[in-house]
Amino acid sequence: MKKKTMHLEAHWIVFSGLIVILLIARIFSPNYLKPQHIFAILRMASFMGICAIGQTFVVITGGIDLSIAYTITFANIVAAEIMSSQNSNILFALLASLALGATIGMANSILIKYLKLPPFIITLGIGTIVQGLYMIFSKGTPKGNTAPALARFFDNSLLGYVSGVLILWVILTLLVISVLKYTSYGRRVYAVGVNSTAASFSGINVDNTIFSVYIISGIMAALTGFLLVGFTGTSYLDAGTKYATSNLAAVVIGGTPITGGGGGYFGTVLGAIIMTVLDDLLVTFRVTQAGRQIIQGFIILLLVFSYTRRKER
Amino acid sequence: MKRFFCNQKNKSLLITFVILIIMLCLFGLLNEHFMTGRNIRNLIMASIPLFLIALAQGPIIMSGGIDLSLGAIVAFANVTCVAIMQTGLKHNILYSILGTLIIGIFCGFFNGLLIGKLKMPPIIVTLATTTIYEGAALMVMREPGGKVEKSFAKIVTGRIGDLPYSFFVIILLLIIVRLYTNNMRVGKAIRAIGGNESAAYSAGIKVTLVKAFIYTMGGLFAALAGIFLSAQMYSGDPRIGKQYAMNAITASVVGGIMMTGATGDILGAAAGVFIITSVNNAMNLFGIGAYYQFLFQGVILIVVLVLPTISSRNTKRITGGKK
Numbered sequence: 001m002k003k004k005t006m007h008l009e010a011h012w013i014v015f016s017g018l019i020v021i022l023l024i025a026r027i028f029s030p031n032y033l034k035p036q037h038i039f040a041i042l043r044m045a046s047f048m049g050i051c052a053i054g055q056t057f058v059v060i061t062g063g064i065d066l067s068i069a070y071t072i073t074f075a076n077i078v079a080a081e082i083m084s085s086q087n088s089n090i091l092f093a094l095l096a097s098l099a100l101g102a103t104i105g106m107a108n109s110i111l112i113k114y115l116k117l118p119p120f121i122i123t124l125g126i127g128t129i130v131q132g133l134y135m136i137f138s139k140g141t142p143k144g145n146t147a148p149a150l151a152r153f154f155d156n157s158l159l160g161y162v163s164g165v166l167i168l169w170v171i172l173t174l175l176v177i178s179v180l181k182y183t184s185y186g187r188r189v190y191a192v193g194v195n196s197t198a199a200s201f202s203g204i205n206v207d208n209t210i211f212s213v214y215i216i217s218g219i220m221a222a223l224t225g226f227l228l229v230g231f232t233g234t235s236y237l238d239a240g241t242k243y244a245t246s247n248l249a250a251v252v253i254g255g256t257p258i259t260g261g262g263g264g265y266f267g268t269v270l271g272a273i274i275m276t277v278l279d280d281l282l283v284t285f286r287v288t289q290a291g292r293q294i295i296q297g298f299i300i301l302l303l304v305f306s307y308t309r310r311k312e313r
Numbered sequence: 314m315k316r317f318f319c320n321q322k323n324k325s326l327l328i329t330f331v332i333l334i335i336m337l338c339l340f341g342l343l344n345e346h347f348m349t350g351r352n353i354r355n356l357i358m359a360s361i362p363l364f365l366i367a368l369a370q371g372p373i374i375m376s377g378g379i380d381l382s383l384g385a386i387v388a389f390a391n392v393t394c395v396a397i398m399q400t401g402l403k404h405n406i407l408y409s410i411l412g413t414l415i416i417g418i419f420c421g422f423f424n425g426l427l428i429g430k431l432k433m434p435p436i437i438v439t440l441a442t443t444t445i446y447e448g449a450a451l452m453v454m455r456e457p458g459g460k461v462e463k464s465f466a467k468i469v470t471g472r473i474g475d476l477p478y479s480f481f482v483i484i485l486l487l488i489i490v491r492l493y494t495n496n497m498r499v500g501k502a503i504r505a506i507g508g509n510e511s512a513a514y515s516a517g518i519k520v521t522l523v524k525a526f527i528y529t530m531g532g533l534f535a536a537l538a539g540i541f542l543s544a545q546m547y548s549g550d551p552r553i554g555k556q557y558a559m560n561a562i563t564a565s566v567v568g569g570i571m572m573t574g575a576t577g578d579i580l581g582a583a584a585g586v587f588i589i590t591s592v593n594n595a596m597n598l599f600g601i602g603a604y605y606q607f608l609f610q611g612v613i614l615i616v617v618l619v620l621p622t623i624s625s626r627n628t629k630r631i632t633g634g635k636k
Contacts, residue, residue, distance in 0.1 A: 064436060115618055120379070120436055121562065125614040128559055132608025140604065245440050258434045290455070293448030300441040301427065308433055 010255025010263070010307055014270045018277060025281050032284075039162055043154070045276035046169035047231070049269055051224035052247040053176055054105075054217025056268045059251050060180075061213050062193045062260030063112070063119035067127035068221040068247050071104050072240030074134040075225030080144030080235035087147045097226040098219055104130055105218020109211040123214075135237075142235040150230035165227055176265045189213065193260030249300045250275055255307065275299075329567065329584045336588060340595040347598060354472065357480050358545065360590035362387070362538040364483050366561040367582040368490050369421075369534035372527045374565050375494065375577055377507040378428060380528060381439040383535045384558030385446035386420045388551050390539025392450050395459040395549030406465045413536050420446055421532015422525065429524030443558070450551040457550035461543050469544035479541065486534075491579045503527060563614045564589055589613065 025032040051068055058065045075097040082093040104126065111122045153164035180186040191199040192209045200206045221240075228239050254271035256263025278299065282292045341348040366383050373380050390413045397409035420442070427438045471478050494500040502523045505513040514520055538557070543549060565577070567585030592613070596606050 111615065111618075117618055121566070121618065122615075124559065124562065125611050125618065127611070128614065129608060129611030132604060132606070132611055135604035135607050136602070245444050248437065248440060252437055258437050288452070290448040290451030293444045293451070297441045297443075297445035297448065300444075301433075301438065304433055304437055304441070305427075305431060308431070 010253075011267055011270060013303070013306070014253060014255070014267070014274055018270065018274045021274070021277055021281060025277075025284070029284055032281075039166065041276055041280055042166050042169075042273070043163040044280070045272045046163075046165045047224055047228065048243060048246055048250055048276060049169050049272040050172060050227070051221050051243050052250045052268045052272055053172060053265065054213070054220040055247045055251050056176070056254075056256060056263070056265050057180075057189060057213040057216050058119070059248075059256050059258060060189050060193045060260050060263060061210055062196065063210065063213070064248065064258070065108065065123045065214060065217045066120055066248075067104065067108060067123040067130060068217060069240035069244035070127040070130040070134070071101055071218055071221035072225040072228070072243055073237065074104070074130050074137075075100055075222035076228050076235045076239035077134050077138050077142045077144075077225075077237075079226040080142060080146065080229045081138075083144055083147045083150070083229065085145045085147060087149045090147045090150055093147075093229075094226055097222045101218040101220070101222025101225075102215055103218070104222075105215035108214040108218065112214065113207050113211055119214075138235075138237070140237070142237060144229075145234050146229045146232075151233065153227075154231045165231070168227075173265065173269055180264055185209075185212075190261060193262070195261070245300075246275055246296070249296070252307075253300065253303045257307065258304070326578050326581045326584075329581050329588075333584045333588050333591075337591060340591060340598075344595065344598050347595060352594070352598070354477065356587075356590060356594050358470065358477055359594065360586050361477075361479050361483060362542055362545075362557065363560050363564060363590060364583065364586045365486070365534045365538040365541065366557050367564040367586050368486055368579065369531035370561040371565050371577070371579045371582040372490070372494050372500075372503055373531055374562075375507050376503045376524065376527055377510065378435040378524070378528075379439065379562070380424060380435065380531050381558055382420070382424060382442040382446055383531060383561055384554030384556065385443045385450065386417055386532050386535035386554070387539045387542065387557050388554035389420065389446045389450040389453070390417050390536040391542050391546075391553055392454040392459070392539075392549040392551050394540050394543040395461055396453050398461050398465065398543070399459050406462055410540060413540050414533065417532040417534075417536020417539070418529055419532070421529040421535070424532065425525035425528030428528060429521045443554075447551070447554065450554070454549050454551050457548060457552070459549045461547055466544040466547055469541060487579065487583055494579050499523060499526065559610065560589060563610055563617075566614060567617045 022033065031037060051072060055065055055068060078100055079093045079097045082096055083089045108119070108123050108126050111117075111126070112119050115122065180189065188199070188204050188209050191202070191204055192206050196206050199209075224243070225239060229235055232239075250271035251263070251268045252258055252271070253274065254263065254265075254267025254269070256267055275296065279292055279296070282295060287295070346352055366387065369383055370380060393416050394409045394413040397412050398405050402408065424439060424442055427433045427442075428435050469479060494503060502513070502518045502520075505516065505518055506520055506523060510520065542553065546553075564585040565582045567582075567588055589610070592609060593606055596609065
C-alpha cells in the first residue's frame with residue numbers, strides 16, 4: 001500500500017535523524033546520553049506528545065486544529081485556579097479541565113459540521129474566542145498553584161529516573177495506536193481522511209467521525225494544560241504558546257500528511273521526541289530562543305518538503 | 314445600478330457596507346466622542362496597519378490560499394526599520410525604508426516559492442515561516458525599543474486637516490489592488506486558481522507565477538505596515554505581529570471574501586477592516602476592557618462565517634473542500 005510505505009519511510013527518516021542528532025550531541029556533551037538526561041528529555045516531550053494526540057486524529061481526517069494552544073492555556077489557568085495548592089481539589093480540577101476541553105472541542109465540531117467551512121478558519125476563530133475568555137477569566141493575571149501531589153507526578157521518582165507523566169504518555173500512546181490501527185473507529189478516521197465522499201458512500205457517518213476528532217483534540221489539549229500546572233507549579237498566560245506550532249509540527253514531521261488519510265500516532269511520537277531533542281541540543285549549544293525558532297521552522301519546511309516530494313514519486 | 318446588485322458577490326459587498334454604516338451611526342449616537350474629528354482621525358490611523366495587511370491577505374485568500382505569516386513579517390519589518398534607522402547613517406531613513414521593503418518582498422517571495430513552485434500546503438508552510446520570521450524579528454531586536462527619526466514619524470503620521478496623509482496612500486493602494494484583482498488578467502487568474510486550481514492549470518494560467526506574485530505582494534504590504542507602525546509607535550516591537558495575523562483573516566472574511574476562495578471584493582475587506590477597527594475603537598470609548606476585545610474578534614469572525622451560510626441557503630454552493 002502506497003500510503004503505508006510513505007509513512008513508514010518518514011519514520012525511518014525521523015528515526016535516523018534522531019540517531020544522528022544524538023550522536024552529534026554525544027560528541028559535544030558526554031553527559032548527553034546519560035539516563036537522567038534522556039528521561040528528562042522524554043518527560044519534556046510527553047507534553048508535546050499528549051497535546052499532539054488530538055492533532056494527529058484531526059489531521060488524519062484531513063482537518064487541522066489551530067485552537068489547541070489556546071485550549072491548553074485556558075485549561076492551565078482554570079486548573080490552577082481550582083487547585084489552589086489543595087490536594088483535595090485535584091480531581092475536580094482535572095474533571096473541570098477535561099470538561100472545558102471537551103466543550104471547546106465540541107464548539108469546533110459543531111461549527112465545522114454546520115458551517116461546512118475549512119477547519120482551519122473555524123478552529124482559529126474558536127481559538128481567538130478562547131483566548132478572549134481566558135484573558136477575561138484570569139483578568140490578565142492567572143492565579144493559583146499546583147497541588148503538591150500533582151507536582152510529584154512530574155519528578156523523576158519512579159525507578160529513579162522515570163517520571164509519572166512519561167508513564168502516562170506511554171499508556172496513552174499504546175491506547176491511541178491501538179485505536180487507530182485496530183478498531184473500526186480508527187479505520188473510519190483514516191477512511192474519512194483518504195476520501196470523505198467515498199467514505200460516506202461506504203456507509204461511514206463522515207460528519208460524526210469528524211465531530212469526534214475535534215472533541216478528542218480539545219480533551220487532550222486540556223489534559224496537557226492541566227498537567228502543565230503540576231509541572232511548572234502555577235499557570236501562565238503563555239502556557240500554550242510553545243505548543244502552538246510544534247504540536248502540528250510533530251504530527252507532520254512524523255509523516256502524517258497534512259491532507260490526511262495516512263500516517264499515525266507513532267510518527268507523531270517520533271516527531272515530538274526529535275523536536276524536543278533538537279531544541280534541547282540547541283539550548284546546550286547556547287542558541288537563543290530566536291535562533292531555535294528559526295531552525296525549528298526550517299526543519300519543518302525541510303521535512304514537509306521531502307515528504308511531499310516522496311508522495312509525488 | 315439595480316443590475317449591479319443582482320450579483321451575489323456585489324450583494325454581500327453591499328451588505329457589508331450597510332453593516333459598516335449602521336455601526337458607525339450607532340456608535341456615533343451612543344457616544345458623543347465617537348464622531349469627533351479627533352476620534353475619526355484615531356480610527357483611521359489605527360486601521361491603517363490592518364488595512365495594509367488585509368490588502369495583502371485578500372488576494373491570497375481569493376486564490377484559495379492563506380498566509381499566516383503576515384503578522385510575523387510585519388514584526389520583522391518593524392524591527393528592521395527601526396534598527397536600520399537607529400544606526401544614524403546618512404540617508405538612514407531611505408535605507409531603512411528600502412531595507413524593510415526588501416525584507417518584506419523577500420519573505421513574501423519565500424512563501425510564494427514554497428507554496429507556488431514547490432507546491433507545499435499553505436497552512437503548514439506559513440505556520441513554519443511564521444516561526445522563522447518571528448525568530449528573525451527577535452534576532453534583530455530582543456525587546457521592544459529603539460527609536461526613529463522625528464522627521465520620518467512626522468511625515469508618516471502627518472495630516473491635512475483631519476485626514477492623515479496615509480489615508481490617501483491607503484485609498485490609492487486600495488484602488489490599485491482592486492484594479493488588479495477585479496479587472497486585470499492577474500485578478501481573473503487569481504480567482505480561477507481559487508475556484509479550481511487544476512482547471513486553472515489546464516486553462517494555461519501560469520499558476521506558479523501568479524502565486525509567487527500574490528505572496529510577494531503580501532510580504533510587501535506587510536512590510537509597509539511594519540514601516541507605518543515604526544512611525545506610529547515611534548519604536549520597534551518584535552512581538553507585534555501576533556495580533557495582525559488573525560485580524561487580517563477576520564477582516565477579509567468579514568468583508569465577504571469567502572474562505573472557499575474565488576469570490577470576494579477587496580473593497581469588502583476594506584470595509585471589514587473598518588468594521589473591526591471601529592468596534593475596537595468604540596469598545597475603548599465605552600470603557601470595555603481590552604480582554605473583551607479579544608473575545609469580540611473571535612465572535613465577529615464566527616458570526617460572519619455563520620451569516621453567509623444562512624443567506625446563501627438558496628444559492629447552489631460549490632463545496633471547496635480546500636484548506
